[in-house]
Amino acid sequence: MPTSSASATSRRLLSLLSLLQARRDWPGGLLAERLEVSERTVRRDVDRLRGLGYPIRAIKGPDGGYRLDAGSNLPPLLFDDEQAVALAVALRVAVTTGAAIDEAAARALVTVRQVMPARLRARVDALEATAAVPADRPEVDAEVLLAIGAAIRANEELRFDYAGADGGDGRGQDIAPPRQVQPHHLLARAGRWYLVAWSPRHEDWRVHRVDRMTLRVPNGPRFTPRELPGGDAGAFLSARFKGSRDAGTWPCTGEVIIELPASRVAPFAGDGIVQDLGPTRCRLRAGSWSWAGLAAHLARYDADVTVVDPPRLRAAFADLARRAERAARPASSV
Template structure:
């Protein structure tokens, strides 16, 4: 058997060991289409490379890939390499203070890629623009994630937007049960149960200054609705559910292609060469009417009546402002 075939089999064996906790030896042999003896030899090869693979004895014995004390050579299949490279490109604007490290890691990965994969990656080259918002310290993100994993109460100081010269109030540290770290719009947040306020809160990670040691262990509460993504999205909309409290539709005298560029999470339906409908949502009817105004074209309100009324209020307000 060629060395290329052996390497490919080792790569597949390692990929299988990473997908589940325990693998019976006979099942690995079936998946790799080799004998159990070959599986044992391949496991020994991976151990020589530094992978900590535990074996269970007996007729139903199998193998388990455990963490080791050192980082062994990493083996990836083709799709994993492309996914890793694309993720590293996107990480340059992640807002986690790892931009330089991501660029260096991407350069390293690309240098050792076979030409067939390098060509695929080059076809996917893109530029990620930073948002310009505050970045979270990687050490803070690790501290938050560690407390979440350990289920330990977290104590931290929370920097306000007031300058230090103006802010003379000494505030006690926050005490929270940390539950999730989430990222949205290149900004990182901690979702936690505030023990002093007795309610859920969302904290910006770039304002968190963790204190040590952490507090006692806790039993995690259930996020309202059971889905952290839905909960955070709803809070950002100022609503109890992940949907805008005010939703309306207008017909714009513009091509759908021009409206789509600025529709955000709205829905655009083409009604002709120079006409389309646009459904948008916002936190108030006035804000919704104003958001339609940014298209600077004639429009017809489809509904609801609250949107029509908001346009009237807004028109009067603008008329007054114009003098």
């Protein structure tokens, strides 16, 4: 019986903590009603959480109540089963984010695993995943990510130096002139971090790789945030990688007939649309950042291709054929 009572108290404390985290202020009577206990029990449970290090403040007023404040120290954390498993899985794949937190994530995973019940530990241990990380993936200091995130929340302009892909700015300089932008979104994609920002100098949106940024202090002045085109930062970044300002399309899109079954083409079509035309041929509508790039992409299927539209794709194939013919000549005849 004592064990059962202790278990019930622990579950109630977890429920109470979850409620306090869900909204700013809670009247004591409403907490008692949600937990199906007396207000006296709520007061005792609040005292227990305070004893564990949670800074819970009593709110004065007609109804009275409680508020969970941020503390100076991290108190013991209470998670339900789903939260604990989700945390462990996230820590296991943290290496893929590009943030320089690999060692800290590994230590945190060991800590979480040690205090897990056996049934949850078995579920987490069953996930034997090896993160596939590109060898050339640059790491970003977590403090830099936090500083950029703070500037976004405070609506403060960021000042930074920006290095080019070769360590310079592409103009023979070691580092580009200082830049100043209005930061809006921080996103991770394929192991790299990107900042989407408005550039007052160019009067346009810009995307910056965070690993190439060296922040300057202090930040610039405060600004009024603009609305990102389309409203979806992920779609906006995806469009920029396609070389397009339209989040849903490539700048160059064409349609062809390929003399291969649809089952052979579909696995390599990416976001293209494949239509089955029989056992030996299919129709493919696909896009790329340039007509030459699209022609080269379609040529890699190693099968006869008939261009349906547009004429610019047909011209790109003709240019590709001329280049291929020159490449096939012996070096002595070039």
